[in-house]
Amino acid sequence: MTQATVFAAFTDQLKALCLKEFPCGVGSWNKSRFEWRKGRLLSITGSKEKDIEAEEESPESLLELLRSSYSPWALEENWSAEAQMLRELAVTSPQLTRSSFIFRYIRSLRLVNKGVVEIDGNLLWFKNLEELVLSTNKISRVNSVNLPWTLKVLELCGNEITTLEELCVDPLPNLQHLGLAYNRLHYSSETQYFAPHVWPSLISLDLSFNNFTDLVGLVLRLSDLLQLRSLVLLGNPLALFAGYRGFIIDALPQLCALDDIRISPDEKYQYKGMAKLKDIVMNKANAVVNIRKICGLQNLSHSKENENASEFPIVTINYYLTYRFITNEPSDKVDDPVQLDEILLTSTPSIKDEISVQYPSRPSEGSSEQKPYSVPLDPLLQQTCFHSALYKTPEKSQEEVNQINYQMEHELLDVLALKSFLLRGTTVTFVEKKTLSWPVEPPVEIEVKSEPSKKGKKEKAKDAKKDTKTDDKKKKKKKKSLIEFRPDPPILRNLGSVHVSLEVLMSDPHLEIMCNFGVLYIPPVERPSTPKIKENKVKDKKSKTKRKGSAKSDKSLSSIKGKQKSKEIVDQKEVEDQPTVDNVPLTAVFQVHLLQWMTVTDALN
Incomplete structure (x- = not known):
């Protein structure tokens, strides 16, 4: 299986624009083709313009098909405005849509989630390329030799980059934004590549969600980038330190924004002197x-x-x-x-x-949702x-x-x-x-021996009669208190x-x-018995009493029926008075x- 390159992904994306198919390109549907090939077609075919007007569309109607959001030929939101302008140019001037012209025309190239593995040298054909976005691909190595010197924005978020050594072989002098979020940068030696001679024009740097831990060493290198105004380090382990934000604001006074949050003058004042406490600030979270x-x-x-x-x-x-x-x-x-x-x-x-x-940065410009x-x-x-x-x-x-x-x-x-x-x-x-x-079985009872008293037999007998009632209670309490539990x-x-x-x-x-x-x-809710069942029971009892034919049974039946009705009323009241418990988790x-x-x-x- 061959590795997908940037140029291969670009050619596939260019085919999706359909620059040579309806409503773009040179065809019988495009009337503008006669503006530059009119004389040649007439000389070859000998036909006149009025003979083929029935099959033609005006450039205005073709452009309306490209611009209308209800048209099946409208571009998706992930395409840039530059691609739309190129399609319109394929309608008005189809003779210009050649490969040499396209390489000079494109200034922004976005290949997001295309399975790109390698940045090949064919990218140098884009002479005026200023923005290159290769987010969420599988790029592990970036050689600056294959990048145009005209680049101002390089976005490589969501790849598998582990080192910046090859990226700094041939530095890009005009680069203003470098996005390296969600990669695998973690070695402290990578901070040596953030030098002013490598990135002289760098204004914005995004290193978020990597694995940098040496905050002091990284900030020491970034302090030499005098043009740096925006820095994103959120998601790195070093951002978990308690003094992370204050240390950076005090150590890099040229910054205007940290982690996409504007640095106010009040913050600079309250964090003044934090950079001197690097041994205290960077020791724990x-x-x-x-x-x-x-x-x-x-x-x-x-x-x-x-x-x-x-x-x-x-x-x-x-x-x-x-x-x-x-x-x-x-x-x-x-x-x-x-x-x-x-x-x-x-x-x-x-x-x-x-x-x-x-x-946190811009993964898909042109769309409002991330x-x-x-x-x-x-x-x-x-x-x-x-x-x-x-x-x-x-x-x-x-x-x-x-x-x-x-x-x-x-x-x-x-x-x-x-x-x-x-x-x-x-x-x-x-x-x-x-x-x-x-x-604990058996219960342990402690007997307390009392000192022998000098009282006589009569006095002892009187004391025994008085304390007979209280002794039984004390014995019970002693037994309970002396029980050991396991x-x-x-x-x-x-x-x-x-x-x-x-x-x-x-x-x-x-x-x-x-x-x-x-x-x-x-809790289960007990439902009261329905009155129909009770009425049937009353009817059965009534039939039995009729067979006996006793007057006393009629009186007892009426009393039983009254008691059942009263019980039903009491049961209904109990159910109504029962508190309802919601299914609260x-x-x-x-x-x-x-x-x-x-x-x-x-x-x-």
């Missing part, structure tokens, strides 16, 4: 997890179990939530984490081979190992669980491992812990698990999601917030 607003647990009822329950065992039921999060080292903060893993099945899911990403593209995950993230632990909220009873407001701050040192964890996501689980306590191993029940995607935190420091664990319990709010220092004092504190 802080993530705060918050779990609150638990609803729907009131539907879970154990009333039937407690109604028929005996005095023993004593049942204690508590609830809590668990979630898994990355740690710097293996930790045993959670009680019996192995047992919880076996029962709750909250182990980290397998990493995804592909992720759906949303381009479409997500499926981009292969960097093998570096697949090989990144990290430790994770299972965290849990405090155990609460059914009455108190709604008041849980759990908050935990995690300090993380390895930001590359943190990015790998965020792409995997976590699992939030709602757990019911049920403990049965049994009395708790069984807790019974853990998974009430529901929700997988939470944390990929949003790569572009937004705030994440809030409502975890829906489903409806837990729906069990939910909890799960929040993750990446801390970002807003001032220099935040970093010092």
Whole structure:
């Protein structure tokens, strides 16, 4: 299988324009062809213009077919305005639509998601090319020798580029925008290629969603690009540091926008001096997890179990939530984490081979909507190992669980491992812990020996009669208080698990999601018996009494009928008075917030 090149993809796209077919090109339908070949056709065929006017269309009508949005020959939205102008030119002046003219005419070339693997040397035929967009292809190597020197915009988002060495062999002196988002750049040695002699005219640089971790080294190189005004580093592990934005704004004062957000004068003032704290700023990332607003647990009822329950065992039921999060080292903060893993099945899911990403830059100009593209995950993230632990909220009873407001701050040192964890996501689980306590058999009774008193027999007999009533009560209390209880191993029940995607935190420091664990319990509603059945029963009893022929039975039948009616009224009232329970699902709010220092004092504190 031959590799797809840029020129091969361009020829396929050029064929789709149909420059030589109706309504474009030279044909019997195009009247404009006689403006330049009129004399030659008349000399060969000897025909006159009026003989073929019935088969011709005017240029105005052909252009209307190209421009109308209701026409079947209208271009799709992903085509540029330059392609539309080329088609119109194929109607008015079809003699110009030759390959040599097209190579000089095209200034913007867009080949998005065309399976391009290689940038070949045929691209040098485009003498006036200023913009080249090759996003979401399979390009792994870019040699600047095959790129025209006239380029001002080079967009290579969503490819498999791992190094910039070949791109800087023959630098492009006029390049103003370089887009390398969603590639596989991660080595710290790649920062050496951002030198002023390589990119003297670079104004905009997009390195988002790569795997750069050395923020200090990268910013040190970018400070030499005096023309740089816009920088996008969102999605890199270095963007997870708490002092990321303030450090860049203070270290690169020539910037006007960072991560597509304009830098205001107030930000420059509040971050003044942050660049001097590089040892403090670039040492850790802080993530705060918050779990609150638990609803729907009131539907879970154990009333039937407690109604028929005996005095023993004593049942204690508590609830809590668990979630898994990355740690710097293996930790045993959670009680019996192995047992919880076996029962709750909250182990980290397998990493995804592909992720759906949303381009922050312009993936498809000419269309208002940005479409997500499926981009292969960097093998570096697949090989990144990290430790994770299972965290849990405090155990609460059914009455108190709604008041849980759990908050935990995690300090993380390895930001590359943190990015790998965020792409995997976590699992939030709602757990019911049920403990049965049994009395130890036989019950232990402690006998307290009293000191011998010096009273006489009569006085002792009087005291014994007075205390006969109180002694029985004290003995019962002592027996109850002296019973020892032995708790069984807790019974853990998974009430529901929700997988939470944390990929949003790569572009937004705030994440809030409502975890829906489903409806837990729906109490059955007892329906009253229909009056027809009761009337039939009354008729049967009535027939029996008639056979006996006793007057007393008639009186008893009327009394029974009255009692049944009264019971029916009472049952209907009980059903009406019974509270209706909606099918409210069990939910909890799960929040993750990446801390970002807003001032220099935040970093010092």
